[in-house]
Ligand code: HEC
């Protein structure tokens with residue numbers, strides 16, 4: 236597992252540094268996204284389906300990372316695996332540039348009062364804000380999670396907890412391993428209700 240992660244990381248670093256984001260084409264990304272991705276991820280990258288993540292305003296490097304991991308099977312997904320397979324490196328760069336250029340998705344719901352009260356201390360104690368940023372809006376290859384779909388967040392945290400979600404460096408897997416079901420429910424509820432610029 237550790238070896239495999241190291242190989243994925245090296246290949247991804249090569250991909251991210253070989254061609255700077257500026258060299259990619261957001262318009263080509265938009266055309267591909269409207270034809271192939273919008274039916275599930277929504278028009279302008281704002282999903283209306285509970286288990287499909289929004290992509291609008293997601294971090295460029297994280298979108299490349301996610302597609303890269305779906306394509307090589309490191310992040311197993313029956314839905315995204317076959318969709319990512321035929322994408323060329325250029326497509327990954329164009330799609331990431333397009334989605335990251337959009338206005339970030341709005342929070343689709345308000346957190347329950349108890350989760351809203353308990354959430355901030357939990358994200359501090361479990362270091363979420365250290366990597367995902369003070370407003371959980373992400374940075375570099377760490378994803379924006381503020382306002383993401385609650386069902387999607389719950390599924391991903393459970394998958395990390397169970398050790399079967401693709402994970403670039405293993406950090407999320409070790410962090411989620413220590414979370415209880417109640418922590419996961421509170422975190423997903425709180426984070427999904429955050430509206431952040
Ligand atoms: C049939 C519906 C469907 C289509 C079409 C689709 N996706 Fe997805 N996508 C999903 C689902 C469901 C997930 C969550 C997969 C998982 O984690 O198992 C996902 C996850 C993703 C993620 C990861 C986001 C994150 O926050 O980790 C990215 C990036 C992504 N898709 C990009 C694309 C792109 C680009 C296209 C078009 C080329 C596309 N998707 C087409 C359903 C779809």
Ligand code: HEC
Pocket residue numbers: 288300301357358361362363364365366367376377378379380388391392401402403404406407410422
């Ligand atoms: C050491 C840095 C780090 C810390 C601390 C951290 N994360 Fe993450 N998180 C990441 C990275 C990197 C990824 C992307 C991993 C990948 O896909 O390879 C990620 C992915 C995620 C995802 C999946 C998002 C998506 O779009 O699929 C969720 C949800 C998440 N983190 C929530 C949390 C929560 C909640 C906490 C605190 C309990 C936390 N993270 C703490 C670095 C971190």
